[in-house]
Amino acid sequence: MRTMKRITTALVLLASIASLTACGGSQSSPNPGSESSSVQVQKGDKTKSGHDDAEKTEPKKGGGKSLIVYFSHTSTTKAVADAIEKQTKSDIFRIEPTKPYTSDYNELLAVAKKEGRDNIRPAISGEIKNLDDYSLIYLGTPIWWGEEPMIIRTFLDRYDLSGKTVAPFCTSGGSGCSQFRDDLVSAEPKAKVLDALHVEHPQKDQADKLAGKWLKDNKLS
Structure with a gap:
Protein backbone atom coordinates (compact mmCIF):
# COMPACT_ATOMS: atom_id res chain seq x y z
CA MET A 1 0.00 0.00 0.00
CA ARG A 2 2.78 2.39 0.99
CA THR A 3 4.54 1.61 -2.30
CA MET A 4 1.36 2.34 -4.30
CA LYS A 5 0.87 5.66 -2.45
CA ARG A 6 4.44 6.66 -3.17
CA ILE A 7 4.01 5.86 -6.87
CA THR A 8 0.73 7.78 -7.00
CA THR A 9 2.24 10.77 -5.21
CA ALA A 10 5.22 10.77 -7.59
CA LEU A 11 2.94 10.68 -10.63
CA VAL A 12 0.83 13.58 -9.33
CA LEU A 13 3.99 15.59 -8.65
CA LEU A 14 5.36 14.94 -12.13
CA ALA A 15 2.04 15.92 -13.70
CA SER A 16 2.00 19.19 -11.74
CA ILE A 17 5.57 20.04 -12.77
CA ALA A 18 4.75 19.37 -16.43
CA SER A 19 1.66 21.56 -16.23
CA LEU A 20 3.57 24.49 -14.68
CA THR A 21 6.33 24.18 -17.28
CA ALA A 22 3.84 24.29 -20.11
CA CYS A 23 2.10 27.39 -18.70
CA GLY A 24 5.39 29.19 -18.12
CA GLY A 25 6.55 28.43 -21.66
CA SER A 26 3.37 29.81 -23.24
CA GLN A 27 3.67 33.10 -21.32
CA SER A 28 7.36 33.73 -22.03
CA SER A 29 7.43 32.46 -25.64
CA PRO A 30 4.18 33.27 -27.48
CA PRO A 59 -5.48 67.98 -47.56
CA LYS A 60 -2.64 65.53 -47.91
CA LYS A 61 0.36 67.08 -46.21
CA GLY A 62 3.36 68.10 -48.25
CA GLY A 63 5.06 70.35 -45.71
CA GLY A 64 4.17 73.69 -47.26
CA LYS A 65 1.78 76.53 -46.61
CA SER A 66 0.43 76.47 -50.14
CA LEU A 67 -2.41 74.18 -51.19
CA ILE A 68 -3.13 72.48 -54.50
CA VAL A 69 -6.83 71.91 -55.08
CA TYR A 70 -7.80 70.11 -58.25
CA PHE A 71 -10.48 68.09 -59.98
CA SER A 72 -9.40 65.40 -62.44
CA HIS A 73 -11.80 63.18 -64.33
CA THR A 74 -9.02 61.36 -66.15
CA SER A 75 -5.34 61.36 -65.23
CA THR A 76 -4.22 64.47 -67.14
CA THR A 77 -5.07 67.17 -64.60
CA LYS A 78 -3.79 64.91 -61.84
CA ALA A 79 -0.44 64.65 -63.63
CA VAL A 80 -0.12 68.46 -63.63
CA ALA A 81 -1.18 68.68 -59.98
CA ASP A 82 1.40 66.05 -59.07
CA ALA A 83 4.09 67.96 -60.98
CA ILE A 84 3.28 71.15 -59.07
CA GLU A 85 3.22 69.26 -55.76
CA LYS A 86 6.63 67.75 -56.45
CA GLN A 87 8.20 71.12 -57.22
CA THR A 88 6.54 73.19 -54.50
CA LYS A 89 6.05 70.67 -51.66
CA SER A 90 2.52 72.00 -51.33
CA ASP A 91 -0.29 70.25 -49.52
CA ILE A 92 -2.81 68.78 -51.93
CA PHE A 93 -6.56 68.13 -51.99
CA ARG A 94 -8.39 66.35 -54.79
CA ILE A 95 -11.97 67.40 -55.41
CA GLU A 96 -14.09 64.26 -55.54
CA PRO A 97 -17.75 64.33 -56.59
CA THR A 98 -20.14 62.55 -54.26
CA LYS A 99 -21.62 60.94 -57.37
CA PRO A 100 -18.77 60.04 -59.74
CA TYR A 101 -19.00 61.24 -63.33
CA THR A 102 -19.51 58.63 -66.01
CA SER A 103 -16.54 57.51 -68.10
CA ASP A 104 -18.70 57.27 -71.23
CA TYR A 105 -17.93 60.28 -73.45
CA ASN A 106 -21.43 60.81 -74.84
CA GLU A 107 -23.06 60.43 -71.42
CA LEU A 108 -20.52 62.80 -69.89
CA LEU A 109 -21.24 65.35 -72.61
CA ALA A 110 -24.95 65.19 -71.81
CA VAL A 111 -24.34 65.47 -68.04
CA ALA A 112 -21.93 68.40 -68.42
CA LYS A 113 -24.30 70.28 -70.70
CA LYS A 114 -27.22 69.73 -68.34
CA GLU A 115 -25.20 70.93 -65.32
CA GLY A 116 -24.15 74.06 -67.18
CA ARG A 117 -27.60 74.76 -68.62
CA ASP A 118 -29.39 74.27 -65.29
CA ASN A 119 -26.61 75.86 -63.19
CA ILE A 120 -26.27 72.64 -61.17
CA ARG A 121 -23.68 72.40 -58.39
CA PRO A 122 -22.54 68.75 -58.01
CA ALA A 123 -21.85 67.83 -54.40
CA ILE A 124 -18.24 67.42 -53.27
CA SER A 125 -17.16 64.54 -51.03
CA GLY A 126 -15.27 65.79 -47.98
CA GLU A 127 -14.14 69.28 -47.09
CA ILE A 128 -11.11 71.43 -46.37
CA LYS A 129 -11.29 72.42 -42.72
CA ASN A 130 -8.08 74.44 -42.54
CA LEU A 131 -8.23 76.66 -45.62
CA ASP A 132 -7.21 79.67 -43.51
CA ASP A 133 -3.78 78.07 -43.13
CA TYR A 134 -2.97 78.78 -46.79
CA SER A 135 -2.25 82.05 -48.53
CA LEU A 136 -1.56 80.49 -51.94
CA ILE A 137 -4.03 78.19 -53.67
CA TYR A 138 -3.22 76.30 -56.86
CA LEU A 139 -6.58 75.51 -58.46
CA GLY A 140 -6.70 73.01 -61.28
CA THR A 141 -9.37 71.62 -63.55
CA PRO A 142 -9.99 70.03 -66.93
CA ILE A 143 -11.82 72.19 -69.45
CA TRP A 144 -14.99 70.62 -70.80
CA TRP A 145 -16.25 72.14 -74.02
CA GLY A 146 -14.77 75.55 -73.32
CA GLU A 147 -15.54 75.83 -69.58
CA GLU A 148 -14.56 74.32 -66.27
CA PRO A 149 -16.90 71.61 -64.90
CA MET A 150 -19.62 72.87 -62.57
CA ILE A 151 -18.03 71.00 -59.66
CA ILE A 152 -15.39 73.75 -59.66
CA ARG A 153 -18.21 76.25 -59.13
CA THR A 154 -19.30 74.13 -56.17
CA PHE A 155 -15.84 74.58 -54.69
CA LEU A 156 -15.83 78.33 -55.34
CA ASP A 157 -19.29 78.68 -53.79
CA ARG A 158 -18.23 76.80 -50.68
CA TYR A 159 -14.86 78.42 -50.00
CA ASP A 160 -13.96 82.09 -49.74
CA LEU A 161 -10.58 82.79 -51.33
CA SER A 162 -10.56 86.50 -50.47
CA GLY A 163 -7.09 87.79 -49.70
CA LYS A 164 -5.41 84.71 -51.15
CA THR A 165 -3.28 84.31 -54.26
CA VAL A 166 -4.86 81.88 -56.70
CA ALA A 167 -2.70 80.19 -59.34
CA PRO A 168 -5.02 78.46 -61.83
CA PHE A 169 -4.07 75.59 -64.10
CA CYS A 170 -6.13 73.64 -66.58
CA THR A 171 -5.92 70.80 -69.08
CA SER A 172 -7.87 70.34 -72.28
CA GLY A 173 -7.89 68.96 -75.77
CA GLY A 174 -7.62 72.43 -77.25
CA SER A 175 -9.56 75.08 -75.32
CA GLY A 176 -7.41 77.39 -73.22
CA CYS A 177 -7.74 78.66 -69.66
CA SER A 178 -8.86 82.22 -70.37
CA GLN A 179 -12.53 81.58 -69.59
CA PHE A 180 -11.62 79.66 -66.44
CA ARG A 181 -9.41 82.51 -65.25
CA ASP A 182 -12.13 85.08 -66.00
CA ASP A 183 -14.63 82.99 -64.04
CA LEU A 184 -12.19 82.88 -61.11
CA VAL A 185 -11.77 86.65 -61.13
CA SER A 186 -15.54 87.04 -61.20
CA ALA A 187 -16.18 84.49 -58.44
CA GLU A 188 -13.32 85.65 -56.21
CA PRO A 189 -12.98 89.43 -56.77
CA LYS A 190 -10.93 89.89 -53.59
CA ALA A 191 -8.35 87.26 -54.53
CA LYS A 192 -5.22 87.83 -56.59
CA VAL A 193 -5.56 85.57 -59.64
CA LEU A 194 -2.34 84.83 -61.51
CA ASP A 195 -1.86 83.88 -65.15
CA ALA A 196 -2.99 80.32 -65.78
CA LEU A 197 -1.00 77.28 -66.80
CA HIS A 198 -2.56 75.44 -69.73
CA VAL A 199 -1.50 71.89 -70.57
CA GLU A 200 -3.03 70.13 -73.55
CA HIS A 201 -3.66 66.40 -73.33
CA PRO A 202 -0.75 65.42 -75.64
CA GLN A 203 1.59 67.43 -73.37
CA LYS A 204 0.80 65.33 -70.32
CA ASP A 205 4.27 63.76 -70.32
CA GLN A 206 5.79 67.24 -70.27
CA ALA A 207 3.88 68.29 -67.14
CA ASP A 208 7.02 68.61 -65.00
CA LYS A 209 8.76 70.88 -67.50
CA LEU A 210 5.70 73.03 -68.24
CA ALA A 211 4.78 73.38 -64.58
CA GLY A 212 8.38 74.29 -63.71
CA LYS A 213 8.49 77.11 -66.26
CA TRP A 214 5.10 78.44 -65.17
CA LEU A 215 6.12 78.39 -61.51
CA LYS A 216 9.31 80.24 -62.32
CA ASP A 217 7.55 82.83 -64.51
CA ASN A 218 5.10 83.53 -61.67
CA LYS A 219 7.90 83.56 -59.07
CA LEU A 220 6.34 80.66 -57.23
CA SER A 221 9.47 78.53 -57.07
Whole structure:
Protein backbone atom coordinates (compact mmCIF):
# COMPACT_ATOMS: atom_id res chain seq x y z
CA MET A 1 0.00 0.00 0.00
CA ARG A 2 2.78 2.39 0.99
CA THR A 3 4.54 1.61 -2.30
CA MET A 4 1.36 2.34 -4.30
CA LYS A 5 0.87 5.66 -2.45
CA ARG A 6 4.44 6.66 -3.17
CA ILE A 7 4.01 5.86 -6.87
CA THR A 8 0.73 7.78 -7.00
CA THR A 9 2.24 10.77 -5.21
CA ALA A 10 5.22 10.77 -7.59
CA LEU A 11 2.94 10.68 -10.63
CA VAL A 12 0.83 13.58 -9.33
CA LEU A 13 3.99 15.59 -8.65
CA LEU A 14 5.36 14.94 -12.13
CA ALA A 15 2.04 15.92 -13.70
CA SER A 16 2.00 19.19 -11.74
CA ILE A 17 5.57 20.04 -12.77
CA ALA A 18 4.75 19.37 -16.43
CA SER A 19 1.66 21.56 -16.23
CA LEU A 20 3.57 24.49 -14.68
CA THR A 21 6.33 24.18 -17.28
CA ALA A 22 3.84 24.29 -20.11
CA CYS A 23 2.10 27.39 -18.70
CA GLY A 24 5.39 29.19 -18.12
CA GLY A 25 6.55 28.43 -21.66
CA SER A 26 3.37 29.81 -23.24
CA GLN A 27 3.67 33.10 -21.32
CA SER A 28 7.36 33.73 -22.03
CA SER A 29 7.43 32.46 -25.64
CA PRO A 30 4.18 33.27 -27.48
CA ASN A 31 3.60 31.95 -30.97
CA PRO A 32 5.43 34.63 -33.03
CA GLY A 33 3.67 33.80 -36.24
CA SER A 34 0.20 34.12 -34.76
CA GLU A 35 0.81 37.37 -32.80
CA SER A 36 2.82 39.03 -35.55
CA SER A 37 0.11 38.32 -38.09
CA SER A 38 -2.57 39.74 -35.80
CA VAL A 39 -0.66 42.97 -35.19
CA GLN A 40 0.07 43.49 -38.88
CA VAL A 41 -3.58 43.10 -39.80
CA GLN A 42 -4.64 45.64 -37.17
CA LYS A 43 -2.01 48.16 -38.30
CA GLY A 44 -2.93 47.66 -41.92
CA ASP A 45 -6.62 48.22 -41.24
CA LYS A 46 -5.98 51.41 -39.25
CA THR A 47 -3.55 52.81 -41.80
CA LYS A 48 -5.87 52.15 -44.70
CA SER A 49 -8.88 53.63 -42.92
CA GLY A 50 -6.97 56.67 -41.76
CA HIS A 51 -5.48 57.27 -45.22
CA ASP A 52 -8.84 57.08 -46.96
CA ASP A 53 -10.48 59.41 -44.46
CA ALA A 54 -7.62 61.90 -44.68
CA GLU A 55 -7.85 62.07 -48.47
CA LYS A 56 -11.58 62.76 -48.31
CA THR A 57 -11.71 65.24 -45.45
CA GLU A 58 -8.47 67.19 -45.37
CA PRO A 59 -5.48 67.98 -47.56
CA LYS A 60 -2.64 65.53 -47.91
CA LYS A 61 0.36 67.08 -46.21
CA GLY A 62 3.36 68.10 -48.25
CA GLY A 63 5.06 70.35 -45.71
CA GLY A 64 4.17 73.69 -47.26
CA LYS A 65 1.78 76.53 -46.61
CA SER A 66 0.43 76.47 -50.14
CA LEU A 67 -2.41 74.18 -51.19
CA ILE A 68 -3.13 72.48 -54.50
CA VAL A 69 -6.83 71.91 -55.08
CA TYR A 70 -7.80 70.11 -58.25
CA PHE A 71 -10.48 68.09 -59.98
CA SER A 72 -9.40 65.40 -62.44
CA HIS A 73 -11.80 63.18 -64.33
CA THR A 74 -9.02 61.36 -66.15
CA SER A 75 -5.34 61.36 -65.23
CA THR A 76 -4.22 64.47 -67.14
CA THR A 77 -5.07 67.17 -64.60
CA LYS A 78 -3.79 64.91 -61.84
CA ALA A 79 -0.44 64.65 -63.63
CA VAL A 80 -0.12 68.46 -63.63
CA ALA A 81 -1.18 68.68 -59.98
CA ASP A 82 1.40 66.05 -59.07
CA ALA A 83 4.09 67.96 -60.98
CA ILE A 84 3.28 71.15 -59.07
CA GLU A 85 3.22 69.26 -55.76
CA LYS A 86 6.63 67.75 -56.45
CA GLN A 87 8.20 71.12 -57.22
CA THR A 88 6.54 73.19 -54.50
CA LYS A 89 6.05 70.67 -51.66
CA SER A 90 2.52 72.00 -51.33
CA ASP A 91 -0.29 70.25 -49.52
CA ILE A 92 -2.81 68.78 -51.93
CA PHE A 93 -6.56 68.13 -51.99
CA ARG A 94 -8.39 66.35 -54.79
CA ILE A 95 -11.97 67.40 -55.41
CA GLU A 96 -14.09 64.26 -55.54
CA PRO A 97 -17.75 64.33 -56.59
CA THR A 98 -20.14 62.55 -54.26
CA LYS A 99 -21.62 60.94 -57.37
CA PRO A 100 -18.77 60.04 -59.74
CA TYR A 101 -19.00 61.24 -63.33
CA THR A 102 -19.51 58.63 -66.01
CA SER A 103 -16.54 57.51 -68.10
CA ASP A 104 -18.70 57.27 -71.23
CA TYR A 105 -17.93 60.28 -73.45
CA ASN A 106 -21.43 60.81 -74.84
CA GLU A 107 -23.06 60.43 -71.42
CA LEU A 108 -20.52 62.80 -69.89
CA LEU A 109 -21.24 65.35 -72.61
CA ALA A 110 -24.95 65.19 -71.81
CA VAL A 111 -24.34 65.47 -68.04
CA ALA A 112 -21.93 68.40 -68.42
CA LYS A 113 -24.30 70.28 -70.70
CA LYS A 114 -27.22 69.73 -68.34
CA GLU A 115 -25.20 70.93 -65.32
CA GLY A 116 -24.15 74.06 -67.18
CA ARG A 117 -27.60 74.76 -68.62
CA ASP A 118 -29.39 74.27 -65.29
CA ASN A 119 -26.61 75.86 -63.19
CA ILE A 120 -26.27 72.64 -61.17
CA ARG A 121 -23.68 72.40 -58.39
CA PRO A 122 -22.54 68.75 -58.01
CA ALA A 123 -21.85 67.83 -54.40
CA ILE A 124 -18.24 67.42 -53.27
CA SER A 125 -17.16 64.54 -51.03
CA GLY A 126 -15.27 65.79 -47.98
CA GLU A 127 -14.14 69.28 -47.09
CA ILE A 128 -11.11 71.43 -46.37
CA LYS A 129 -11.29 72.42 -42.72
CA ASN A 130 -8.08 74.44 -42.54
CA LEU A 131 -8.23 76.66 -45.62
CA ASP A 132 -7.21 79.67 -43.51
CA ASP A 133 -3.78 78.07 -43.13
CA TYR A 134 -2.97 78.78 -46.79
CA SER A 135 -2.25 82.05 -48.53
CA LEU A 136 -1.56 80.49 -51.94
CA ILE A 137 -4.03 78.19 -53.67
CA TYR A 138 -3.22 76.30 -56.86
CA LEU A 139 -6.58 75.51 -58.46
CA GLY A 140 -6.70 73.01 -61.28
CA THR A 141 -9.37 71.62 -63.55
CA PRO A 142 -9.99 70.03 -66.93
CA ILE A 143 -11.82 72.19 -69.45
CA TRP A 144 -14.99 70.62 -70.80
CA TRP A 145 -16.25 72.14 -74.02
CA GLY A 146 -14.77 75.55 -73.32
CA GLU A 147 -15.54 75.83 -69.58
CA GLU A 148 -14.56 74.32 -66.27
CA PRO A 149 -16.90 71.61 -64.90
CA MET A 150 -19.62 72.87 -62.57
CA ILE A 151 -18.03 71.00 -59.66
CA ILE A 152 -15.39 73.75 -59.66
CA ARG A 153 -18.21 76.25 -59.13
CA THR A 154 -19.30 74.13 -56.17
CA PHE A 155 -15.84 74.58 -54.69
CA LEU A 156 -15.83 78.33 -55.34
CA ASP A 157 -19.29 78.68 -53.79
CA ARG A 158 -18.23 76.80 -50.68
CA TYR A 159 -14.86 78.42 -50.00
CA ASP A 160 -13.96 82.09 -49.74
CA LEU A 161 -10.58 82.79 -51.33
CA SER A 162 -10.56 86.50 -50.47
CA GLY A 163 -7.09 87.79 -49.70
CA LYS A 164 -5.41 84.71 -51.15
CA THR A 165 -3.28 84.31 -54.26
CA VAL A 166 -4.86 81.88 -56.70
CA ALA A 167 -2.70 80.19 -59.34
CA PRO A 168 -5.02 78.46 -61.83
CA PHE A 169 -4.07 75.59 -64.10
CA CYS A 170 -6.13 73.64 -66.58
CA THR A 171 -5.92 70.80 -69.08
CA SER A 172 -7.87 70.34 -72.28
CA GLY A 173 -7.89 68.96 -75.77
CA GLY A 174 -7.62 72.43 -77.25
CA SER A 175 -9.56 75.08 -75.32
CA GLY A 176 -7.41 77.39 -73.22
CA CYS A 177 -7.74 78.66 -69.66
CA SER A 178 -8.86 82.22 -70.37
CA GLN A 179 -12.53 81.58 -69.59
CA PHE A 180 -11.62 79.66 -66.44
CA ARG A 181 -9.41 82.51 -65.25
CA ASP A 182 -12.13 85.08 -66.00
CA ASP A 183 -14.63 82.99 -64.04
CA LEU A 184 -12.19 82.88 -61.11
CA VAL A 185 -11.77 86.65 -61.13
CA SER A 186 -15.54 87.04 -61.20
CA ALA A 187 -16.18 84.49 -58.44
CA GLU A 188 -13.32 85.65 -56.21
CA PRO A 189 -12.98 89.43 -56.77
CA LYS A 190 -10.93 89.89 -53.59
CA ALA A 191 -8.35 87.26 -54.53
CA LYS A 192 -5.22 87.83 -56.59
CA VAL A 193 -5.56 85.57 -59.64
CA LEU A 194 -2.34 84.83 -61.51
CA ASP A 195 -1.86 83.88 -65.15
CA ALA A 196 -2.99 80.32 -65.78
CA LEU A 197 -1.00 77.28 -66.80
CA HIS A 198 -2.56 75.44 -69.73
CA VAL A 199 -1.50 71.89 -70.57
CA GLU A 200 -3.03 70.13 -73.55
CA HIS A 201 -3.66 66.40 -73.33
CA PRO A 202 -0.75 65.42 -75.64
CA GLN A 203 1.59 67.43 -73.37
CA LYS A 204 0.80 65.33 -70.32
CA ASP A 205 4.27 63.76 -70.32
CA GLN A 206 5.79 67.24 -70.27
CA ALA A 207 3.88 68.29 -67.14
CA ASP A 208 7.02 68.61 -65.00
CA LYS A 209 8.76 70.88 -67.50
CA LEU A 210 5.70 73.03 -68.24
CA ALA A 211 4.78 73.38 -64.58
CA GLY A 212 8.38 74.29 -63.71
CA LYS A 213 8.49 77.11 -66.26
CA TRP A 214 5.10 78.44 -65.17
CA LEU A 215 6.12 78.39 -61.51
CA LYS A 216 9.31 80.24 -62.32
CA ASP A 217 7.55 82.83 -64.51
CA ASN A 218 5.10 83.53 -61.67
CA LYS A 219 7.90 83.56 -59.07
CA LEU A 220 6.34 80.66 -57.23
CA SER A 221 9.47 78.53 -57.07
